[in-house]
Amino acid sequence: MNNGYMVYLLRILAAQGALASVYTDPDDPEGFSAGFVEAVDGQHVLMCDLTPWGQVDGWRVRRNADVIQVLSGEEYEQRLAMLMAYHREHHRCFFTEAPAEDTDLLLSVLLACRDKREIVSVIMGEEMITGRVLEANGLRVKLRLLDFFGREAEEETVTLREIEILEVGTQEEKMYAVLEELERQRMTLLPPEEP
8 A cells, every 4th residue: 555545544543533553563463553643744643542451541643654554443452442431541642632633743843842741752773762752853863861760861862853752741751751750859859968
C-alpha cells in the first residue's frame, strides 16, 4: 500500500474513533501499536495507545512514512475493546479540540507539552531521550533532559525530522515523573547546608 492510502485510512479511523493496529516495523510483524487514531497530518499520526491488557498507555506521534499496515475490526482490536470495557477505560484525547487539517501535528504536540510542562520521550533510531520541552519551532525542539534518576540534566536540541516517535504520558514518562517527585522529596528532607 502506498503512503497516501495509509494517510487516507488513518484519517477515516480518526473520524470513526475506531480501534486500530498500526504496523511500522517490516522486520518485526509483532511490532505494532494498537489504540485510537486521534489526528493525522501529511507527515505524522497521533495515537492514544493501549497496552495489550486494554489500558491506556499515553500518546505517541509517529511518522506516516513509517506506517506499513493498518488493521481495524480484527480479533485483536475486538479483544482490546473487551479488555477496555473490563478496566472501564476509554479513549482519552490529547487535544481538547481537534487540530486543524493544515496543522503541523508534531509541532502542535511539542508546544502543548511545553505549555503543560509534560515529560516527553523522543525516539531516534536506537536512541531515546526523555525530558521537558523548553522551546520548539518548525525545525527543531530543545529539551531539558532528565537523567537516569529523574534529575534535571543538560539541554539537548533535536531536529524534528530526526524524531521517529514522540511519547507523552506512557509508562516511561510516568516513571520519570515519580523519580522526579522522589528527588524533590529527598531534597526537602536534606538538612540546610552550613554557611
